[in-house]
Amino acid sequence: MKTIFEKSNGVTGIELTDEKEDLTFLDKNFVREGEIGLPSVSELEAMRHYKELSDLNFCIEKGFYPLGSCTMKYNPKVNELLAGLEGFINLHPLSEDEDCQGALELMFKLQEALKKITGMDAVTLQPAAGAHGELTGMMVIKKYFEVKGEIRKKVIIPDSAHGTNPASAHLCGFDVVPVKSNEKGQVDVEALKELLDSDVAAIMMTNPNTLGIYEENVLEISKLMHENGSLLYYDGANFNAIMGHTNPKLMGFDVVHLNLHKTFSTPHGGGGPGAGPVCVVEKLKDYLPVPTVAFDGENYYRNYNLKNSVGSVKGFYGNFGVLVRAYAYILMMGDNLKEASENAVLNANYLKEKLKGAYLLPYDEPCMHEFVLSGEKQKHENGVSTLNIAKALMDENTHPPTVYFPLIVHEAIMIEPTESETKQVLDEFVDAMLKIAQVAKTNPEVVISAPHTTPVKRLDETLAARHPDLKYTQQ
Incomplete structure (x- = not known):
């Protein structure tokens, strides 16, 4: 071209x-x-x-998108229609409260819905992405201890965590302390006990974790942290696995961020715009960014009166169009949010059981919405790496899964089917993965040199990273 x-x-x-x-x-x-x-x-x-x-370009409208930890579910087009309503798209961000009652009502009701779904007591919709939500949550935790007159410098993070967790903690000035996983892929409670002292502000956890495994000891962990005077932060990246079945409040968490582009079906495209609302327990509500959206029984208004607020974290009030899409999805789904999680978990376990014979399964436990295979078997026996397997999937009209993450699994292949896909699509993916595993044995060079049918073939990734060609030069 x-x-x-x-x-x-x-x-x-x-x-x-x-x-x-x-x-x-x-x-x-x-x-x-x-x-x-x-x-x-x-x-x-x-x-x-x-x-x-x-x-x-490849997109979810073209084929299967099993990108682990990203929850690439279908984005209903009706959400786009609603977000594009004239009253929403032409609303000026500097409008007075009395001139944007409809928008404020929508945001207030979205806050209330997220409170109910997470079990928490207060919400901010300001953060513009999941990692921005993490940063906001850590700012809240830091300010909480400052107001109490306590200088706590440590944040504990599992070795399977998302990379943004230590980054967010570090940006807030905390020292990151890793805690190892046990043989079941969960936080090692005994190792955690050895790390606890008066300098620990919080632990950041994802539940289910990035291996797709539910943290069975979460209540014990919560008890240990609270007895230490510490807080618990819930990374909502994997929240799509638990909607309607449990919530972070029941697990003992104090701060939660949600990824609306994962759980509540807003677009991922182009790196944004996104939304990463933060939900907190009662004792932390006055630390949220201002303004929040409130209702006095007659009118909706932006509330700047939070005594210990960390201040504003986003211009105006977040990415409003994304909030409209998420609220539309929640209203449309209603109680079926619970069924969405059930189907996401069912689909993941179905794929896991179908593939674990052909690929190594490091943690052979019941999974939640995603699971992690390893390409170590193929690499050791035939020199076919996880990257080669991912490239070969591109020839099967499938977007590659997340690879080489989490870091505690060598040659990791993280697969998340979401609830959107039918059994027929899942079976086609299984057939493709089994085919690649077989070709890796009989003719490994075919997999090593993949992809063969895509518009752009195998790139020299080192050259592209070190010397990117970003500018057209006329010859």
Whole structure:
């Protein structure tokens, strides 16, 4: 496929004006003398070019997307319709409260829904992504201890945690202390006990964890932390596994962040915009960012009156369009959110049982919404790495799973089917994975050199990382 520069033919798609502008009032140092150097094609040619580009891209509308820990569920198109309503998209962010009662009502009711789903007592919708929610939650925890007059410097994080957990803790000035996993892939409680002292502010956990395994000892961990005067932070990345069955409050957590783009079906595309609401228990509600959205019985309003607030963490009030989509999804699903989690767990266990003979399963435990295989068997026996297996899946109209994470599993292959897929799609994925495992034995070079059918074949990833070609240079 040619670049838009190579397609440039001198045709002008649109003329902004027929008049020649007088630029003599500008300093000549700021006036361009030559051509601007941008491509010039007709409007139709421009449309065709970008349509062709989009057709080369892989998306969930094209095929299976088992990206572990990312929960690539289907985004209902009705959510897009509702988020695009004129009253929402034309609402100015500086509108007075009395002029945006509908938007404030939606945000307030979304807060109430998230409180009910998580069991928590107060919510902020400001954070713009999951990691931003983590950072906000850690800011709340830090401010809580500062107000109490306690200087606690440590945050405990499991060795299977998302990489953003230690990053968020570190950005807030905490020292990160890892705690190892036991033979079942869960937090080693005895190892945790040895780490506890008066300097520990919190533990950051995901439940189920990044191995897709439920932390059976979460209540004991909660008891240990609270007896130590510490708090518990819940990373909501895997919340899609437990909706309606349990919640972070019942597990003993104090702070929760949610990923609306995972659990509540808002788009992932392009790295954002996203939303990472933070929910807290009663004693932490005055530490949330301002404003929150409140209701006085007659009117909805932005409440800036939080005594110990960490301040604002996002311009205006978060990514409103994402909040509309999430609220639409929650209303549409209702009690069926519980069934969504059930199907996500069922699908993951089905795939795990089908594949664990062909691939190594490091932790052979019942999983929740995702599970982690290992390509160590294929690498040791035939020189076929996890990366090769992932590339080969691209020839099967399937997006590769998450690979080489979590770090405690060598040659990790993290698979999350979500509740969106049918048994037929799951069976096709099983067939593809078994086929790759067989070809890895009989003709490993075919897998090592994959993909073979994609628009772009195997790249020199080291060269691309060190010397990215980001600018078109006319020959």
